[in-house]
Amino acid sequence: MLEHDVVIVGGGLAGCRAALEIARKAPELNVAMIAKTHPIRSHSVAAQGGIAATLKNVDDQDSWEAHAFDTIKGSDYLADQDAVALLTQEAPDVVIDLEHLGVLFSRLEDGRIAQRAFGGHSHNRTCYAADKTGHAILHELYNNIRRYGITIYDEWYVMRLILEDNRAKGVVMYHLLDGELQVLRAKAVMFATGGYGRVFNTTSNDFASTGDGLSMTALAGLPLEDMEFVQFHPTGLYPAGVLISEAVRGEGAYLINSEGDRFMATYAPNKMELAPRDITSRAITTEIRQGRGLNLDGSAGGPFVYLDLRHMGREKIMSRVPFCWEESHRLAGVDAVTEPIPVRPTAHYSMGGIPVNTDGRVRNSADGLVDNFFAAGECACVSVHGANRLGSNSLLECVVYGRRTGSAIATYVQDQSLPRVNETQYLQEAQQQIKALLAQSGDIRIHDIRQQVQDCLSQHCGVFRTADIIQEGLEQLQTYKQQYSNIRLDDKDTLWNTEIIEALELRNLMVVGEVIMTGALQRQESRGAHSREDFPTRNDNQFLQHTLAYFSTAGIELKYMPVNLNQFEPQERKY
Ligand SMILES: Cc1cc2nc3c(=O)[nH]c(=O)nc-3n(C[C@H](O)[C@H](O)[C@H](O)COP(=O)(O)OP(=O)(O)OC[C@H]3O[C@@H](n4cnc5c(N)ncnc54)[C@H](O)[C@@H]3O)c2cc1C
Numbered sequence: 001m002l003e004h005d006v007v008i009v010g011g012g013l014a015g016c017r018a019a020l021e022i023a024r025k026a027p028e029l030n031v032a033m034i035a036k037t038h039p040i041r042s043h044s045v046a047a048q049g050g051i052a053a054t055l056k057n058v059d060d061q062d063s064w065e066a067h068a069f070d071t072i073k074g075s076d077y078l079a080d081q082d083a084v085a086l087l088t089q090e091a092p093d094v095v096i097d098l099e100h101l102g103v104l105f106s107r108l109e110d111g112r113i114a115q116r117a118f119g120g121h122s123h124n125r126t127c128y129a130a131d132k133t134g135h136a137i138l139h140e141l142y143n144n145i146r147r148y149g150i151t152i153y154d155e156w157y158v159m160r161l162i163l164e165d166n167r168a169k170g171v172v173m174y175h176l177l178d179g180e181l182q183v184l185r186a187k188a189v190m191f192a193t194g195g196y197g198r199v200f201n202t203t204s205n206d207f208a209s210t211g212d213g214l215s216m217t218a219l220a221g222l223p224l225e226d227m228e229f230v231q232f233h234p235t236g237l238y239p240a241g242v243l244i245s246e247a248v249r250g251e252g253a254y255l256i257n258s259e260g261d262r263f264m265a266t267y268a269p270n271k272m273e274l275a276p277r278d279i280t281s282r283a284i285t286t287e288i289r290q291g292r293g294l295n296l297d298g299s300a301g302g303p304f305v306y307l308d309l310r311h312m313g314r315e316k317i318m319s320r321v322p323f324c325w326e327e328s329h330r331l332a333g334v335d336a337v338t339e340p341i342p343v344r345p346t347a348h349y350s351m352g353g354i355p356v357n358t359d360g361r362v363r364n365s366a367d368g369l370v371d372n373f374f375a376a377g378e379c380a381c382v383s384v385h386g387a388n389r390l391g392s393n394s395l396l397e398c399v400v401y402g403r404r405t406g407s408a409i410a411t412y413v414q415d416q417s418l419p420r421v422n423e424t425q426y427l428q429e430a431q432q433q434i435k436a437l438l439a440q441s442g443d444i445r446i447h448d449i450r451q452q453v454q455d456c457l458s459q460h461c462g463v464f465r466t467a468d469i470i471q472e473g474l475e476q477l478q479t480y481k482q483q484y485s486n487i488r489l490d491d492k493d494t495l496w497n498t499e500i501i502e503a504l505e506l507r508n509l510m511v512v513g514e515v516i517m518t519g520a521l522q523r524q525e526s527r528g529a530h531s532r533e534d535f536p537t538r539n540d541n542q543f544l545q546h547t548l549a550y551f552s553t554a555g556i557e558l559k560y561m562p563v564n565l566n567q568f569e570p571q572e573r574k575y
Contacts, residue, residue, distance in 0.1 A: 004032040010192030011039025013398035014377025016141035021406025023148035047134025049247035050126035053091035062123035075386025076528035077570035120276035168373035169419035179494030187416040200347035201454035204243035215508035218551035226352035228519030234280035236346025238304035257292040258300035271575040306340035353381035360405025366561035387528020442486030
């Protein structure tokens with residue numbers, strides 16, 4: 001059995017930042033990081049637009065309180081305000097620390113870090129490295145954790161969380177290279193496994209964003225929080241779904257319908273294209289539904305609207321958002337200097353996740369904690385984004401809460417000993433699971449069920465929702481779950497068998513999809529990204545609370561948890 005003081009599952013920004021903090025605070029600890037991709041291929045590397053912090057380099061009127069207010073208003077008042085205060089107060093410090101680690105931020109003429117406008121933020125506070133911010137940060141963090149000698153298990157797939165008697169004890173993992181199985185025990189287990197965009201058929205997320213950590217937590221009997229809140233980013237490139245960063249609108253691009261109108265004037269007259277994402281995604285979907293979308297031949301009535309950069313000019317486009325130009329050129333054949341880019345909403349971010357407190361300790365209920373189990377980043381819900389996240393607050397969450405969680409772990413494990421784990425039993429169960437998958441003689445391809453699950457979620461739990469539509473989706477999902485035992489793997493080998501991973505991921509997609517839809521059905525109101533056409537208004541009396549969903553094979557049980565409202569009174573949200 002493998003043994004480490006701490007094991008971190010996930011090599012993205014949250015996992016790397018936590019590892020760095022543990023190494024800095026308690027260098028004597030033996031820390032391991034596991035990632036199913038190589039860490040620098042984590043989805044964090046694809047983050048484009050930037051990271052928010054009130055450095056006041058271009059706007060001295062900014063303050064952490066203003067950042068906190070924008071975040072809470074953006075969240076439609078579902079964010080926990082104590083967690084938001086920590087996020088926004090610690091932001092300048094973590095960004096300066098990144099700078100000291102060597103991150104190449106874009107600069108002002110005087111050499112200080114440049115800051116740009118972003119949706120829902122009332123001041124220019126988003127720091128960036130052109131439109132490759134995630135790349136710049138993740139590479140430096142990874143560099144640093146290598147320097148500290150963290151043990152890295154890359155291309156190992158974690159398939160199970162070992163949780164016994166309310167204590168996390170370790171994980172079971174599968175080596176993609178040769179099919180080897182290992183049990184790893186540790187004094188503390190941290191999940192930083194990222195999001196689940198692949199539950200939907202059109203997403204900005206990478207292929208690895210399959211919600212594994214969420215599913216493993218749910219299957220271990222622990223709750224997931226606020227999973228009905230899925231962020232649809234307004235500007236996914238049509239038809240691929242990949243992201244055209246909000247930075248493009250931050251730098252001045254327009255959204256245009258088939259009539260040539262900047263239609264955001266109808267939906268958010270003050271903020272226009274820089275309204276928060278939930279509002280902008282609904283606006284685009286409404287324009288398309290009402291026949292003011294476009295087709296590729298330029299005629300009206302099609303499935304997308306235009307993002308127009310032409311007035312910005314070649315020099316600004318190429319210096320501030322070069323990657324977006326390149327993406328549109330490569331994937332849609334559009335030269336954004338002379339042509340508008342076709343865009344529509346794409347599944348982007350998970351506001352919900354594994355419930356944690358502000359030290360990253362995982363909750364087992366509204367008032368209880370799990371021993372030795374931590375989480376941070378997109379897989380966690382602390383909750384700083386509530387019902388809708390503001391752009392550039394997620395990278396910030398990863399570094400602020402990655403650091404806080406790393407720091408808490410470094411202290412927590414000091415008086416802990418390694419747990420007792422029945423290695424033989426866990427290995428046998430994992431072997432059995434893999435063997436059964438390989439032996440299945442069904443006739444359904446993994447791809448076919450996955451596609452159906454993704455279509456189901458997109459059609460039945462998208463930007464706009466109603467009870468009937470969600471209910472229908474839940475019924476369809478039951479059919480796909482039954483078909484799972486009928487899938488056939490073509491590859492029966494153990495070397496680089498990516499089909500085994502796909503099969504395990506498919507199960508996770510279905511668990512996460514069911515939790516999302518069940519939460520969405522029960523939340524009979526519209527708040528942030530959750531928009532119910534049959535309940536079009538926010539209902540604070542009944543639903544100003546977090547959902548806790550407990551998964552079991554018999555069904556999902558929902559409970560509720562109060563929201564921390566210690567700073568700002570909920571108001572109607574207008575932009
Ligand atoms: C295209 C795009 C652009 C974005 N731009 C911005 C932006 O400009 N600003 C901003 O604030 N936010 C942005 N976001 C959101 C932000 O990038 C993510 O929320 C954040 O990077 C998530 O980091 P993470 O560390 O939580 O997870 P990730 O970076 O997703 O890392 C997850 C890690 O977990 C590992 N893992 C998962 N499952 C398993 C398993 N079963 N076994 C082993 N390892 C596993 C993966 O291999 C990976 O290493 C963007 C997101 C996308 C998709």
